[in-house]
Structures are given as C-alpha cells and as structure tokens.
Amino acid sequence: MEEAPPNFGAELKDAFKPVNAWVTNGISWMTDVEEFYRERSVIEKEYAAKLSQLAKRFFEKKAKKTASLSVGDTPLMTPGSLESASMTTWNSLLTTTEITSQEHDKLATEMVAKCAETLRVLNSRYESFRIQHEKFEKHLTTDRDAQYSELRKTKASYDATCKELEGKRVKVEKAFDHGRPKAQKSYEAQMAEMHNIKNTYLITLNVTNAIKEKYYHGDIPDVLSSLQDLNETRVQAMNTVWKLSCDMESASRIRCSDHMKNLAAEVERNLPHLDSLMFIAHNQPQDGWREPPDFYFEPSPIWHDTDDIVVDDAAKVWLQNKISKSQTGLVSYRTEVEKRRKDVDSMRAKREKVRGSSENAEGRTTAEEMEILRNLLNGQEELAAVDMKRVALEVEVDTVRQACGDIDKNAHSHKFKSASFKIPTSCDLCHEKIWGLSAKGMTCKDCGFNCHANCEMKVPANCPGPLDKSAKKALKDVRQSKAGSISISSDKLSELSTPASNGSSSHGMNRSNTVTSVSTTSTANLDRSATVKSTATTSTAASSTTKAAPTRRVLAPPPTKYIAELPAAEVKPDGPKGKMLYGYTATGDGEISVGEGKEVVIVEPDDGGWTKIRNGLAEGVVPTSYIEQLSASSPSKAASSPISATPDSRRESIIGKKKGPVVAPKRGAKRLVHVQAVYDYKARTDDEFDMAEGDKFVLIAEDDGSGWAEVEKNGVKKMVPANYVEKA
Template identity: 45%
Template sequence: MSGPPPPVVFGDELKDAFKPVNAWVANGIAWLDDIQAFYRERAAIEKEYAGKLNSLSKRFYDKKSKKSASLTVGDTPQLTPGSLESASLTTWTTILNTTEQLASEHDTFSTALSLQVADVLKSLATRYDDYRKRYESLSTKLLEERDKVYGDLKKAKSNYDLGCKGVEEKRQKVDKSFDASKAKAQKSYQNELTEMSNVKNTYLLQLAATNRHKQRYYNEDLPEIINSLQDLNETRVAKVNGLWTLSSTLETTCHQNAISHLNLQISEIARNLPVLDSGMFLKHNVAPWTEPPSFVFEASPIWHDNPDMVVDEQAQVYLRNMLQKSRRGMDGLKGEVERRGKEIQQLSERWNSIKMDESQAQKEVDVVRSLVYSQEEILPHAANLLTWQVEIEVIVNAVGDIARGTQSHNFKSTTFKIPTNCDLCGERMWGLTSKGFTCTDCGYSCHSKCEMKAPANCPGVLDKAGKKALREERKQLSVANGGGSEIDLLGSGGLTRTNTTASTTSTLAPRGVNAMGTRMTKSPSISGASIASNASSTNATPPPTVSTSAAIVAAPPPRRVLAPPPDRYIASPALEDSRPSTPASTVHTDSATETGKVLYAFAASGENELQVSEGTVVSILDDDGSWMTVRRPDGQEGLVPTSYVEKIASTPRVSKRGPPPPVKPRGAKKEKKVRALYAYEPQGEDEVPMGAGEEFVVVERDVGGWVRVRVVGGGEGLVPGTYVEDV
C-alpha cells in the first residue's frame, strides 16, 4: 500500500516563475465559477423535481378522494363505509405520502446545495482571487524595488563614467599646459581625481548592494511569494474537496437508494489530494534554470581602473562619513524591521490556524489583508537596511573600522539666509536655494555636496561664544593658508590657493570666473580691502584688467509663481500730493570716523538690510566682521555684507548734491523700457510699487512671469509681467 506523495515546494524548484504560477493559480480560482454554476443548476433541477413531485402527489390525492367510495364499496352501497378505505387505497395513500416526503427531501437538498455549496463557492472564488491579486501586487512592488536598485546602479555607473571622463580631460590639460599654468592644471586634475574616487566608491557600494538585492529577490522574496501562491492553491483544492464531500453527503441523505453510487463518488473525492494537482503541474513545468550572474565592476572605457576600493586619505574621509551614516541609519531602522517581521510571522500563524474553518471566513479576510499590507510596508525598510549592511561590510573589509574613536559632526539641514562660507571648500552659501548642513554641536557649516567630505573632527557641544570663536579660528586659518579649503588645511596633499595679484584679476577670465579658473560667488572670499592692500604692496599700477568685482553679478531671487491677474492687485491711484518727493539735492553732514566704497551691488532681502549700488560711498557705523551697519548718502541706514564694502580713509565732509547720473558709454545698447498699465502694490520684499503710466528700465524679462525693472533714481525689483507694456 503506497503512502502519501512527498511534499512539493515551488519556491525551491521553480526559479523566477511567478508569472506561470500566478496564471495557474488564477485558472484554478476561476474554475470555482464553473463548479458553482454546476451546483446551482443541480439545485434548480432538484427544486423543479420537488415541485413536480408535489404537484403530482396533490393531483392524485384529489382523484383518489373522488373515487375512494366507489373503489372501496362500489357505486351503490347498501351501507356507507364512512372513512374506511380499502387496503389498496391505503397502500396508494402511503405511496402518495411517500412521494410528498421525497419531494420534501429533494427541496431540502436543493436549498442545501444552493446555500451550503454554491454560495460558499462564490464567496471562496471572490475571496481567493482577492488574495491572489494582492500577492500579484506584492510581486509587482518587489520587482519595482529590484528595478529601482538596478536603476540606481546604472546611474552610479553613468556618474562614474562621467567622473572618469572628467579626470582624463583634466589630465590632458595638464599634459598640454605650460609652466605658468602647470600648477593650476595639476591642482584641477587632483581635485577631479579625488571627486572621481568618491564617485567610484559610490559605484562599488551600489554594485555590492545591487548584487545582494538581486540575490535576495531570487532566493528569498520571490520564492516566498511563489510558495504562498502554492499554499493558496492547495488550500483552495482542500476547500473544494470539503464542499464536494458536503454535497455528496447531502445527496446520500436524500437518496438512500443510491448509497452505493454515492459512496463510490465519495471515495473518489477522498482520493483527490491537493498535492496531486500540484505534482502534475510541477511535472510539466520544470525547466532548466540558471541564476543570473552577479554584477561586476566595469572599468570605464576612458579611465582604465581596477575594482579595488580607493582608500587614500581623502577617500577615507568620505568612506568614514559613509560608514557612520550607514550605521546611524541601520541602528534607527533595525528595530522597526524586526518588529514588522514578528508581526508578519504572527499574522501568518493566525491565518494557518483559521483558513480551513469556513465559519471564520470574515476573520480570514482581515488577517490576509493585514498580512499582505505588512509585507508591502516592510519592503522599503528592509531594502534600506540591506543596503546599509552591505555598505558597512564593504567599507570595514576595505579599510577597517575607520570610524572608531572619531567624533562626527551632528549635521542638520539648513537654509542659509545670510552670506555664509562653507567651512570645507570656502565657497559662499546664501539664498533660499542654497541649502546645506550645520553641526548643531560646534556650528560647522558646509554645502550639501560637501557633507560627505567633512572631516570627523567635531570638538563636541559648544555654546554660542565657543561656536563663534571656532568659526573665527577656521576663518583665520583659511586666510593664513591662502583661502584654501579645509581639505587643504588638513594636509591632504592637495594644492593650496594663494591670493596674488594674478589670482584676483585677469585679462582672459570670463564673467564670474577668476584667473585661477574658480567660479566666483556673489560675495567673494577676497574682500576689496585685501585687493587694495595687494595692489599697494606691489608699488605699481595694476594693468588694465577685468577685476573680480566687475565679474560679480547678483542673481535675481527665484520666482516660482506667475504674476497675478490685474483685477486682483489693482490699487486706487495715489493722490499727487501724497507721493514722496525726491529733492534734486540734499545737504547731509557725515560725522562718521570711517567711510567705505561699495564694491558690489547688493539687493536687500531681509528686514534690516539696505540696498546699495556699486561705487556708492557709505558711512560705516558698525562692523561685526560679517555684516556692516552703514548709512547711504540719502540718510538711509541698514546692513550690508562686510565683504561688499572696501574701507577707505574718511574725514567729515559735506555732500551738497546727489551723485551725478552715470555716463552711458559710447556705442552702448539702448535701454528697453516698459510702462505700467495698472497700479500695483508690492506683495513681497523683492517687488516694487508702481502707478499707472509710470515707466521703468527693463533689467531682465520672464522671471517666472515677472519682469525685473530698475526704478528711476536707483533700485531694482520685480513687477507682474501682465501689468506692463513695452515703450
């Protein structure tokens, strides 16, 4: 006597076969509709049969009543028999009663088939198809997560190729450069090489993480879903077996005379084990399969390299920050993943305990939905946790635990609303779009791009005075080392920058770029005072070159909304005598001990800031090293960046009239003007008011639906583009 067939596990045998398994399970669930239709038609037949039996029995009861007397005693009896009937009629009455009982049995059987079999099959088909669709959705999301990781790898590879291309271009410039520019080209090449190393390490980390994700997808996540579909199908088969057995039992009760046939049918049903269908499907679906090969490092066709991690001193700064960032992320997420994993395990155990009890159908629905939802929710957390684990493992294996004994900065995302220099690269950070990071402990500030390059040398929690002193120390150290970045100050081997006359002016420098090829920001790190001191120390007049101050152009504030329609902000025309008048000349006595010359135009963006134009001579009232409190010739006072003003020898003097109008150079392009169609009251600090008919000079068009204009008498701002017309 053979035993039960051996168990079958789809996930171990059918690799990457979710689609055929899902289709097969869907076919099995759809088949439930055919079985349901069969039992509904069978119930209708039984109901119709019961009705016909009842009708037949009633009709012959009536006939028997009419013929009872004649059949019992004849047409003309001498003695009325009363209620007595002949034995034949009594037997006939028993036959008719039996027919009515048979009709009642078939009616009961019909109702039972409809309620206990057909309706349950309908509910089962709907419920199990919902389960299958949820697993299908889960599979889709798993595939999306896998493809997302693949996409990240592709991006990392693309970034690495671009980095290699940049390094090769810089190397070629070094080869082609002459002695005068050799050092500059070499420094640019070293910086590009350092950046490429970081991009390469990122690519290698992503490569390792992608391989681990791929392995998990094909060996853990996908087999688990396929096994769940197998279990869903086998459970369906088991439940169908139970319903088939129930219908057979009902029919056995109804048809005692057909017990032998029904016993045979039951025995045949009992032999239909769920695993037999799975075994047949497995036998006809096994195909040769090889796991996709692991991803390997691909050297750039431009930059020939090996797959080894870059572990020099500069790269270790980046890797140390990556290691600490990954550990922080893993520590914060590990508990959440473990908690959700236990929740999934509990839900799975609960489903197994109630799935064969049809009276627990509603509870089963809630449990399965919660189970699949929890499995979907854990996917991104588990993916991030795996990535961080791989990064930690790869970095530690490559360079050891370089984060041990270091003090990393406690960075917090910051938007810099005042001019601030990056403590790493020394470049300026300012404006609503200039986001970066600031250490909440020591006040160390840097660009977002510099976060992973910042050295782990945080001194710990400092008070406000300590943070200010440390910043001044960094600033002085930067000046003492020629304005180089903090990477240079740490002795990383990079070239340092020196403030020389050649580095502050150039006859060939493009607009916004100094002679060293460094992009100048709105507020240069070399102040006008230092330029003047350098020029005076040479005891010679500088050549007629383009100065860095001329290369500075203040970027207009970004506008992300379109100008409002005119009917929303049309102001009533101002009275002629209510408008402030600007006198032709002003007499103002300046008793300040220091004066300064504005090197760069500054547009006020804060409450206490003052708008000044390039070349304006102002009185210096206060200077904290970052911001100055100054007074314009018109008497207006406010804050401007210290780096925007060059201090000059100042004596009390009287200005009897305003500055002369600027002389337009010969051959200069004619200024374009616009005229206001409507009056407008400003809604923001960077906007200007206007009255209907007032004319302005166009500075810039199409600033998000606005126009930047210059007001007569000085000053710039934005006005709605729909409110003005060309003059």
C-alpha cells in the same frame, strides 16, 4: 517513511508568473463548480415541481374515485371508511411522491445556499487574496527594478564624470604655462569628485547584488510558498463543499447512496498537495534553475579604471561620513527586522497549528485560516521592505570596511542639520559663500560648523562635541583665520610659480591612481615654452594665474538687502556736456540708447565717427553726427577719463571697429541681445562686473539654473546676477 510535502519557494525559485497563472486558473475553476451546483439546483427544482404537480393531480383523481373504487357507485349503507386497502396504499404512494418532491426541493435549496453560495464567497475571497500576492510581487519587483535603475544611473554618472575628467586632463595638457595651475586645480578637484562618484557606484553595485540575492532567495520564494498555501487551502475548501454535497445527496436519495459514497471516497482521495506535485512535475526545468549572474564593475570607456575602492585622504573623509550615516540607520533597521521576523514566525506557527488541528474536521471552515494567511502575507511584505534597507546598509558598511578597515573607529561625526543663512556666510570647508534662503547649507548642532549641502560629506569627522556659544564663536574665528591664511599662501604660491615648476607638476595629471592602461599622450608634451618677452607680459600671466575660478551660486542676493551705495570716491567725474540732436537706439556691442534732446556727458571725443558718452550711470558710444557739443572739451578732463586712460588696444576693442554713423547690422547677421541692469551691484570677485542701474551689456549666456548670467562689456566677458538684469 512519510513523503516530505512540496515547497514552491524552495523548488521553483523565480517562477511567480506561472505559479500565479496556475493559482488563478484554479480559482477561476471554482466558478465552473459553482455554476454546476446552480444548474443542478434548477433541475432539482424542476423535478420537484413536476413530482408535486403529478401527486396533486392524482390526489384529485383519487378523491373522485375513492368511493366508487372502494364501495361501488351505489352502496346500500355508508361505510365507516371510504378507502380500501388498495386506495390507502395508493394514497401512501402519492404521499411518498409528494414527500419526495419536497426532498428534491430542499436539496435544490441547499445546493444553492450551502454549495453555490459558499463557492461564490470563497472564489471572491481567494481571488482578492491572490491579487494581494500579485501586488506584493509587483511591489518587490518595482523595488528591485528601482535598485537596478539606481545602479544604471550611478554607472551613467560615473561615466559622465570620467568623461569630464578626461576633458579637464586634456585641458591641462593643452594649457599654456600661465593657465596651467588653474587647469591643474580644476583637474584635481574633478579627480576627487570622480573618486566619490566611483565609490558611490561600487557601493551601489554591491547593494544591488545583495538586494537581487534577497529578491530571488528570500522575497519571491516566500510569495510562492504563500501562493501554494492559498491554492492548497482552496482545494481543501472545495473538498469540504463536495463532501457536504455528497452528504445532502445521500440523505435525500437513499437509493443513490452507494454512488454518493463512491464519489465521497473519490473526494477523500483528492489530497490538496497532489495537484501541487503534478504542477511541479510539469513546470520544473530539466537542468534545474539557474540564478542570474551577479553584477560586476564595468570600467568607463573613457576612463580605464579598476574596481578598487578609492582610499585617498579626500575619499576616506567621504567614506567615513558615508559609513557613519549607514551605521546610524543600521541599528534601528536591525531591531525592526528582528521584531517583524518574530511576528512572521508566530504567524507561520499559527498557520501550521490550525491546519494540523482541522485536517480531518467535518464541515471545516477556512475563515480562521484565511485570516492567519492574510496576516502572514502582510507581515512578510513589511519584513521584506525593512529587511531590504537593512541589507543595503550592511553591504555599504562591509564594503567600506573591507577597503578601509575600521575607518570610523575614532571618528566624531558632525551632527549636521539643514540651515538657512540670512546673511552671506562662508563655508568652513571650501571657504566659498553660502547663498540662499531655502536651506542651502548645513550647520553642526554641536560645534557650529557651517558648510554647503554639497560639502557635508566632505567634512572630516573631527567634531569636538557640544560647545557653548562662546566656544563656538572662538572656534569659528580660528576657522576663519585659517581660511584667510590659506588664501594668502595660495596667492603667494601662484605669484612665485614659474613655467619650469609648472611643467614639473605633470605627475598630477594621471587619469586615475588606479589606471591600468597607459596614457596615449607623452608627459613630455605637457611642457610649454616659458620664454618671457616683456615685464608687462609676465605680470599679466601672473595676475591671470592668481585669478580665482568664477563662483556659480544658485541665488543672487536681494537687490537692496546687502548692496550699499557706491562711495563718493568711486563716482566718475563729469566731462564736456553734449545734447542729442536725434534719438538713438543701440544696435551693437558698446553702444548706448539715448532719447532725443537728452543732455549727456562726453567721455571720449570722436573716434572714427563715434563718440563715447555717459547718460546717468550708463556709458556707451553713439554716432558723432547725433550729438551737439555744448561746451569745449577740456584736455585735463579727457586725460582723467577712465576710458581715455585705457590702453589703445582695449579702446580699439570698444569703438575701433565703428567706421561711421551707419549702425544697422549687416543683413542676415546674428542680432546681439542686450541686457540692462535694474539694480546696483558691487562685484565680489574678479570674474564679476560692477553694475549701476541702467548699465547695458551684451548677453553671452543666459541663466543656466545657477542664478548667474554671462555678459560682455567693452570686450570683456564676466558674470552678473541673472535677476539683476533684464533684456533691453
């Protein structure tokens, strides 16, 4: 029974480095064989030259002695021939020596041309092909490590989200009754975000395991088998060179034919796979190869969770969109994989056919086989890249279906495309504005559904299909009306909420719906006292409850594109006039910089050595000693001033701490940074400031990349567009 040939891919598995090093050594060894034939050629050349010189010298001697040796020094008659039989034999011997020198010269030339040069070309060809294997393996390893890195990043993102969720849960526990609904809403939103990131982590986990299995059981074995083919082809090529050398030696030196035949017999016994068998015997582990263990879900140290896929309503919407995108790409990848696999199988069949037909061929050339092997490796590389994407998408689909079933059975996904909005447009999902002119949003080509790019995966797959312009407009009106009713209902619900009802909603503050550990904080500690001291306090709590969370937009609108001038009703009335005796530069919160001789409007009279004035549209306080009042102040105007109508507590927060004209800050104190509005701006939410050009604020936090800066004015902190202000 014929012994089955060895297979590196099946028996060595993850052993590219030792196999590659072994094949490299074999290719490098060809250089030694090439050097042997070159040096042997030099020796043969030298021997041929010496034989030729020897024959020439003795031919000259023979010419001088032929007559004397044949007929004597003084012959009586001229013979018909001057050579005797002995000289003719001697001439034949010298001629044979000359021919022998020519045979050695010819042998030397053939050794360089047919052996040394052939080995040099093969060495370069095999080394180039081996380097291609090395690049292919590095590419496979890079893709595998990139997937491992993606898994680590997803895990880190999951841990960070869990940590942030824990922080929001703690805020809910510590929140007072009037702030608890807002904290609870933020907590629930973070919970949904955590679920999505967790699902991404679990999906990535399965994808990584699948790619890891494909790497160790498919890609690397194919590369190892190809390296084995390369090495065996190299051995066969060297056998061909050695046989050619033997034939030349036999033809040139008949007397050494027996030795050359023995060498040829030894070459014939050097089967290519015998080296492979010995290498396998010395490189195979004693206890066999062990596959690396699979990756598994690691719960966050902050958020003690399980490895169950989250399947609540919000998560199902996200998963439904996820599986829809995966299935769209899966169809094309499967077709591409099948096509490339057929090409690879065809190349393998050609390789076997060529190797079988030329197994015993004399003077076998490897050019055709090398071309087939090169095409086979290229096909395997392309197949591996496409098949990895197919495996990832199939695992994503299977993971979601195992958790949710045929979640995509009746789904009608939106056909979203990136879109830019030249005017402020509301997201049809979260009803917030979509800002920016660089494709910050998405629009469904069929029904016209608009949303943020971050909201795309959260949109339910309920697209009604292609609609005309009128139908899209009608559907848009319905969505906007629903958004308005939801906003009104939310406001009413916030106004009707009581401390008791707030305390009873603690069931939503669980760390996760898959938590396995018990929270260390008792639910009873979530309640807060609901004592109402006054009607004003109650109204203040209700208004703070209904405030919307500050919106963080990436890009503020252009200065003059959408901001209209303030209506006449919003222009502040003038008060008593004053004149600056000295120029003053603001050094603290609520102050204003004014030049010497500037006429200003007195908004509020002297209070502790400071007077509040208005210079153009900007307001602030300056030392009273810096101002000369030009006319007597009117009580009615003072009463109608927006600042004088402010409660005493707020007024004290603005200028109550100013005790005199000394305005320099204390030595070593932190210097406040002031910013000045360079454009008018009308606030769109309660968390934004109205601004007029020239207004000054104290900078609390610079732009963090969202396009907004946090500032303070009159003791109140709010947001303004970062590109609407500059440092004063």
